[in-house]
Amino acid sequence: MGFKDIVGQEKTINFLKRSIKNKRIAHAYIFEGPEGVGKFNTAIAFAKGIQCKSYHEDACNICSSCLKVNGGNHPDIKIIEPEGKSIKNKQIEEFQQDLSRKPYESNKKIYIIKDANSMTASAQNRLLKTLEEPPEYAVIILMSNNVSSFLPTIKSRCQILKFHRIGEKYIEAFLINKYKIEKDEAKVLAAFSDGIIGKAIKLKESEEFKTKREETIQVIEKILKKDPLTPFEEVEFFQKHKDHIDEILDFMLFWFRDIMIITQTRTDKFLINLDKKNTLQNHMHHIAYEKIGDIITVIEKTKNDIKANVNFQLAIEMMLLTMQEV
Template sequence: MRFKDIIGQEKGINYLKRSIQNKRIAHAYIFEGPKGVGKAQIALVFAKAIQCKNYYEDVCNHCSSCLKVNTNNHPDIKMIEPEGKSIKNNQIEDFQQDLLRKPYESNKKIYIIKDANLMTDSAQNRLLKTLEEPPAYAVIILLSTNANSFLPTIKSRCQILKFHPIGEKIIEDILVNKYGMQTDEAKVLAAFSDGSLGKALKLKESEEFKIKREETIKVIEKLLKKDQLMVFELFEFFQQNKAYIDEILDFMLFWFRDILLLSQTESDKFLVNMDKKAALQRHMNYIAYNKIGNIIHIIEKTKNDIKANVNFQLAIEMMLLTIQEE
């Protein structure tokens, strides 16, 4: 892996490359961004670049240092991960003891702390002591979904780099060009990726994702046939899949948005569910054009109600009944 292999995070990567080129590497960084946007990959390539013996704008991938990083065997690059649900005080204590020993074969010792926002309060306070007076050879990289989870005194001693979700079209193109996927399938995965290539790749391998999508389309089909007694039977599907409710409601949102697009433009160019165009056209015939926006609104409201801990059964049954009435 090299800097040039990481797509969609050019701003942050260029900043790190300049810091190496100008010999202005900080003692501590916070890499902030949603899961799956590539924070860990960027941190590892940054560490690899710092240690590379032939670095020039990117890692060489051939020197002894790069080869050791590629096999997770570099003595001066360490990864710290949560034990269970948190990073504990004793883990930071072990890290501090290791940091006292000078680098084995380079000028820097680099520590990457994954899910650093999961540090306990005592672990954060212990880490703060190191950040206040770090050895000259130390580089500490905290990976986090939320920099505000750290003590203000930790944040003030770190350079914060924000990594943002990647555009759907970029993810779609990567899935097609790098992973050989069909455009129809890539569009669906990109839409549900939340801007995370990592999530898109997990969905690519997930049979459960594909099954849930098919089941949700069948539920929509039954719902649009307007058998009012069916609503209470359909609720069982949502109850059984309560753990996946966000995903299922997103399936529904994209489905009805696709119906709206088809009814407005008669074009499939911007459809997410392009592989299901025939079903979309069939469902379009069940709904008056001016009602589709109302259906999208009620699904979005249901998502927000469930996040706000409104009674689950009441929220879902109201959504289903409202969709039928529309």
């Protein structure tokens, strides 16, 4: 893992590269951003670059230090993860004891604390003592999806680097290049990734995702056939996937969005479900164009109702009945 392997975080990567090149490495950083955007990979690439014996824009990957990082056994790079649901006071105490010992074979000791926002209050207070007077060889990287969970005194002693969701085109290109998949498949995965490359990779490797998508399309097909019993029969499908209802409803939103686009433009250029173009065209003939917007509205309303804890079965039944009526 090196800087070259990080996708879509160019501003942060360039900052870290300059820090290594100019030997202006801070004692403490907070890497903030959603899970899956590349915080951990960036932390490893940064640590690797700091320790590399032949660094030039990126770690060399051939020196003894890089080889140890690749093997996960560099003595001066430590990773701390939550024990259970949180990082405990005891873990920070152990980290401080380890930090009191000088580096074994380099100029820096680097600690990457994953899910640092899960630190208990006592753990944060203990960590603060280290951040106030860190040894000159210390580099501490706190990874978090929510910087507001830290004490103000901790934030004030760290450089905060933000990691952002990235555009679908970047994710598409990454998936095509890494997995050699067709553009149609990459487009669907990118659309459902929410701008998070880690999520796109999980979806690519998930057979469950593909199955849920196919089953959702089948449900839509049944609804469009206007059988009055279908809305009540298909509620079971949504109950089965209740824990992933946002994803199921997003499948439906993207599907009807595509029907609207293909109806209006007669082109597949902007379709998300490009691999299902023939099915979309078939469904297009079952819905009046002016009604598609009503269907999209009722799906969005159902998403909001479920978030507001409206009765789940009732919300789904009403959605399916309304879809059938329009």
